[in-house]
Amino acid sequence: SGGGGGPADGAGDHHPGGAAPSAASSVFAALGTGPGGSSSAAAAEAVDRVATGLACACATLFGIGGGSADDEFASGAGAAASVGGGDAAVPVIRCRAGSAAEKVAEALEGKFRDHLASARQQHAKSSSSASAAPGAGRSAGGGPRPVVILLDRADDLATPLKHTETYQALVDDVLEGAARNRVKLKDTVHDLAVDGDDDFFAAHAQRSLPDVIDASSEDLARLREREHKVRAAGASSASSRPPGGAAAEGGSSTGGALAEAVGELPALLERKKRLEAHTSILGAVMEQVMRREIPSYYEAEEARRVDKSQLWELLSADGKGSLDDKLRLLLARCLRAPSDATFLGSGTDLSDAEVDELAKVLLAQEAASFPPSSSHTTTGVGVARAVDALAALRRRGTEHAPAVVNAADTTAAAAEESSGAAFAKRVFARAHAGAAQIVDKAAKGVGDLVLGARATYAARVADLVLSHPPGDTSTTGFRLIDPLRATGVTTSDAAIVFMVGGGCYAEYHAVQAAFSSAAASHGASGGPRAVVYGATEMLKPEAFLARLVDLYAGGGGAHPPPGVVPAPDKNGASTT
Numbered sequence: 375s376g377g378g379g380g381p382a383d384g385a386g387d388h389h390p391g392g393a394a395p396s397a398a399s400s401v402f403a404a405l406g407t408g409p410g411g412s413s414s415a416a417a418a419e420a421v422d423r424v425a426t427g428l429a430c431a432c433a434t435l436f437g438i439g440g441g442s443a444d445d446e447f448a449s450g451a452g453a454a455a456s457v458g459g460g461d462a463a464v465p466v467i468r469c470r471a472g473s474a475a476e477k478v479a480e481a482l483e484g485k486f487r488d489h490l491a492s493a494r495q496q497h498a499k500s501s502s503s504a505s506a507a508p509g510a511g512r513s514a515g516g517g518p519r520p521v522v523i524l525l526d527r528a529d530d531l532a533t534p535l536k537h538t539e540t541y542q543a544l545v546d547d548v549l550e551g552a553a554r555n556r557v558k559l560k561d562t563v564h565d566l567a568v569d570g571d572d573d574f575f576a577a578h579a580q581r582s583l584p585d586v587i588d589a590s591s592e593d594l595a596r597l598r599e600r601e602h603k604v605r606a607a608g609a610s611s612a613s614s615r616p617p618g619g620a621a622a623e624g625g626s627s628t629g630g631a632l633a634e635a636v637g638e639l640p641a642l643l644e645r646k647k648r649l650e651a652h653t654s655i656l657g658a659v660m661e662q663v664m665r666r667e668i669p670s671y672y673e674a675e676e677a678r679r680v681d682k683s684q685l686w687e688l689l690s691a692d693g694k695g696s697l698d699d700k701l702r703l704l705l706a707r708c709l710r711a712p713s714d715a716t717f718l719g720s721g722t723d724l725s726d727a728e729v730d731e732l733a734k735v736l737l738a739q740e741a742a743s744f745p746p747s748s749s750h751t752t753t754g755v756g757v758a759r760a761v762d763a764l765a766a767l768r769r770r771g772t773e774h775a776p777a778v779v780n781a782a783d784t785t786a787a788a789a790e791e792s793s794g795a796a797f798a799k800r801v802f803a804r805a806h807a808g809a810a811q812i813v814d815k816a817a818k819g820v821g822d823l824v825l826g827a828r829a830t831y832a833a834r835v836a837d838l839v840l841s842h843p844p845g846d847t848s849t850t851g852f853r854l855i856d857p858l859r860a861t862g863v864t865t866s867d868a869a870i871v872f873m874v875g876g877g878c879y880a881e882y883h884a885v886q887a888a889f890s891s892a893a894a895s896h897g898a899s900g901g902p903r904a905v906v907y908g909a910t911e912m913l914k915p916e917a918f919l920a921r922l923v924d925l926y927a928g929g930g931g932a933h934p935p936p937g938v939v940p941a942p943d944k945n946g947a948s949t950t
Contacts, residue, residue: 421478421481424874425478425481425482428522428872429482429485429489431908432520432522432870435520435868435870435906436463436464436465436520436868438486461519461858462519463519463520465519465520465870466520466521466854466863466865467482467483467521467853467854467856468522468524468839468849469523469524469526469852469853470526470851470853471851471852473525473526473528474527474874474875475524475525476853479524479853479855482524483856486857487857490857490858517864517866518865519865520865520868520869521839521865522869523835523836523840523871525831525872525873526874527874527876529831530832531705531709531922533832533880533881534881534918535705535706535915535918535919536880536915537668537915538672538879538883539582539583539669539672540581540583540880541579541581541583541656542575542579544659545557545659546912546914548659548663549659557655562651562654564651564655566579566655574590574593574652575652580883580887583659583663586652587660590652594653597646597649600642601639601643601646604639604642605639667695670684670688670694671688671695671702674707675707679723680723682728685703685732686732688703689703689704689732689735689736691742697739697743698755698916698919700736701736701755701757701919702916704729704732704733704736704764705760705767705919707723707724708729708764708767708768709767729764729768733764737757737758737761740756740757755919759923759927760923762923762926762927763925763927766927767926830880832877832884832885832907833885836869836871836885836905837888839852839869840865840903843864843865844864844865867904869903869905869906870905870906870907870908871885871905871906872907872909873907873908873909873910875909875910876909876910876911876912876913876921877909877910877912878915885907889905
């Protein structure tokens with residue numbers, strides 16, 4: 375979905391959330407993102423499927439080949455894209471050299487070049503003139519061009535594991551009945567669509583939970599007041615009509631008022647019904663947030679330097695939260711990339727001996743909570759296997775991930791640390807004050823959104839690439855692949871940020887936040903940036919935890935063979 379004046383805010387249905395497919399269906403494994411990579415035919419099939427989906431998305435959004443570009447997105451893609459078919463509609467591709475995303479980038483370039491060659495051959499036949507190879511040696515006279523930024527999930531394993539604070543992400547994380555933008559509470563199914571009729575969800579999906587609760591209470595109160603006035607106006611109009619229904623003097627206006635009331639009431643009642651549904655969902659989310667003490671996990675995961683006393687308290691037998699919550703916290707603290715160490719503080723902060731000690735604490739809890747024959751957490755991920763996977767990941771490291779630190783990152787990181795603490799304070803204040811009472815507005819000093827504008831790897835890479843021209847030394851870690859093979863390439867303010875190996879709502883919201891802020895929303899052209907986020911699939915945190923364990927644990931349980939990518943399910947879960 376777009377950010378910073380791009381497409382409609384939060385088009386979440388374009389990349390449905392919900393339970394991820396099994397690890398065996400993982401593009402993450404098939405593309406070589408997992409251990410050892412894969413050179414199988416299934417990996418090639420996965421690359422081709424992802425590249426095909428991306429090519430179709432680019433054709434729609436940018437208007438390639440005479441297709442009709444998304445109207446709102448075209449304003450960021452440039453004039454050539456808006457009319458469709460010009461070379462300026464063909465994007466340049468950025469990716470990290472040596473990553474799984476690079477395989478997809480090369481396949482995507484091939485699809486663009488094949489399409490352009492075919493189109494020019496058809497043109498040559500119709501005009502009886504020869505055509506040069508697509509774009510070879512030409513200058514970038516077609517104007518600024520959009521960008522496709524392809525990222526590798528292996529470069530940031532921590533973000534999908536983290537706890538978060540936004541409404542949409544929390545619904546996806548803590549409600550078992552949530553899948554594909556639908557929530558089932560008891561026997562009632564609620565549709566949550568950010569680009570449909572649900573104005574409330576469209577406006578508040580990416581806001582912090584306490585803010586959404588406030589907004590729900592305020593909007594519901596306003597609707598009830600309006601409903602009362604409409605009903606009163608209708609009753610007054612009806613009672614003022616003379617006996618027998620004959621129109622009195624001024625009766626036309628009375629009848630008009632009655633008709634207006636009758637016409638408005640159904641829409642008011644429908645909006646009220648939707649808001650009451652959100653009230654129920656918010657209540658269920660809040661119950662889980664407090665029972666599992668999620669704000670404390672969020673604060674611990676976002677802190678620049680680990681508070682070891684807090685960490686030990688959360689991971690102890692007395693700490694709230696499930697074993698999955700505790701494993702997610704431990705892995706998130708230990709799997710930060712070197713770039714995060716620069717951005718967030720002192721790396722993992724935990725020695726191998728300390729991790730081993732914490733693992734023993736969690737193993738003891740698992741043994742006490744589950745019978746010996748069923749050594750599983752709620753996802754079926756045993757603690758021993760999770761710790762085994764963590765050890766393999768720590769040995770593997772993320773030395774291949776380039777450092778991505780912009781000038782403003784230190785300030786952003788400090789603000790984000792404050793945001794984690796502020797979220798915890800506000801949620802606990804909300805619980806103590808009662809759901810109907812408005813949270814103290816003074817506590818809202820630091821950002822509403824889940825991660826600050828540059829607080830995830832994806833958002834920071836996107837900001838770095840879009841704020842520097844191609845060839846700038848700041849982006850030398852990222853290849854520039856140009857299907858036109860043009861010289862002097864310039865880029866427009868339109869971009870797709872795509873995560874190969876699976877994305878998550880926290881990352882999606884962070885990209886949105888990065889390009890909706892006043893400072894970041896305008897690109898080189900002076901106009902708004904239009905940035906779309908996409909992924910091979912959207913992953914629930916616990917599903918991603920299970921995937922990491924299946925890929926990296928050295929024993930205990932069956933492991934999916936690398937490169938196995940079955941056909942997409944009927945809902946398209948494993949498609950682009």
